[in-house]
Amino acid sequence: MPGTTAFWRDPFLPHVESRRACHSRACYKPDSHPTFSIGAVDAGGSIFTGSKDGKVALGIGSLVLVPAGCVHACNPLPGTPWSYQMLHLDAQWLQAHAPALDGDTAAVLHCSPLYAQFCAMNALLFSTASAAEKDAALLAFLGACTGARADLLPSERKPLPQQLAPVLEALQAQPSASLRQLAEAAGLSPYQLIRAFRATTGMTPHAFQLNAHVNRARSGLQAGTALAQLAHELGFADQSHLQRVFKAHAGITPGRYRGQDS
Structure with missing residues (x-):
């Protein structure tokens, strides 16, 4: 079925x-x-x-x-x-x-x-x-x-290390910032940043960026923005690239998410 x-x-x-x-x-x-x-x-x-x-x-x-x-x-x-x-x-x-x-x-x-x-x-x-x-x-x-x-145990989420605060600020200002730029913002080597970022957020910086792009794409699709325009605005190579990444995260194509595909 x-x-x-x-x-x-x-x-x-x-x-x-x-x-x-x-x-x-x-x-x-x-x-x-x-x-x-x-x-x-x-x-x-x-x-x-x-x-x-x-x-x-x-x-x-x-x-x-x-x-x-x-x-x-x-x-x-x-x-x-x-x-x-x-x-x-x-x-x-x-x-x-x-x-x-x-x-x-x-x-x-x-x-x-x-x-x-x-x-x-x-x-x-x-x-x-x-x-x-x-x-x-x-x-x-x-x-x-x-x-x-109320019966569940309290949270065990780790607080954000102060050293990573500039990285999140950089990602807000420049969502497609390179790993080198993010590492410089934190004063770490790229390898050190990947380890510290994943330990805190559960994602590598690159995975975090892709996830943020997908969430922005969800909002854009609901607002009626064309997929080609979204791909350009979010820094994807082309429309197909955005479609692949979106489906890998959302389990559905952008068109079906917007309700345009059968």
Whole structure:
């Protein structure tokens, strides 16, 4: 059975986006999002990396809470498809409405009632219900999550070393800065920078740059920017290069993400 993917967005609820994937075999590179993400496994199995417990096996009914900026990956078991749902919430909106959920490390929950509530809430998002009904169901689910999240251990995220602060500033000012430029900003050799950056963020500087480009591409695609223009603005060699990198991180082509491909 071929895999299918569906996205839900609503201009009246700009703080939330949802995705449903069925019989997927897509694999993802480790990445991070500017949003707070909640995933649920509907069929098959998966291995999640990014929590304080290292690699965690996920099965039907497992829920994963991933804070904004947390490097993670979630891929199906070898040779088998899986089905899942994924919710992305604006980080500032979450802070205002469910601040207790916004920890520093990903968490895996195995709670059947909570999974059932997530499925019902997400089905409502994809339905023709009013925006007010959808927002109320979302807030009710987040309230239930808060109670479950309170039982988890506190974060173990490492603080950002002061030496790497200029590197992140350089990446903000010049997203496509070279490794040499970033190493000079930190006063380190390129090899020392790679080791220190990966130990802190979970990514090499290059992987961090690609991930940031993909997140910018998501925003551009939602805004209707042409793919060729995005490739040029983000510093990719061409449109095909952006398509390959986007699919490696998002598990879907830019066109399907925007909803233009069948």
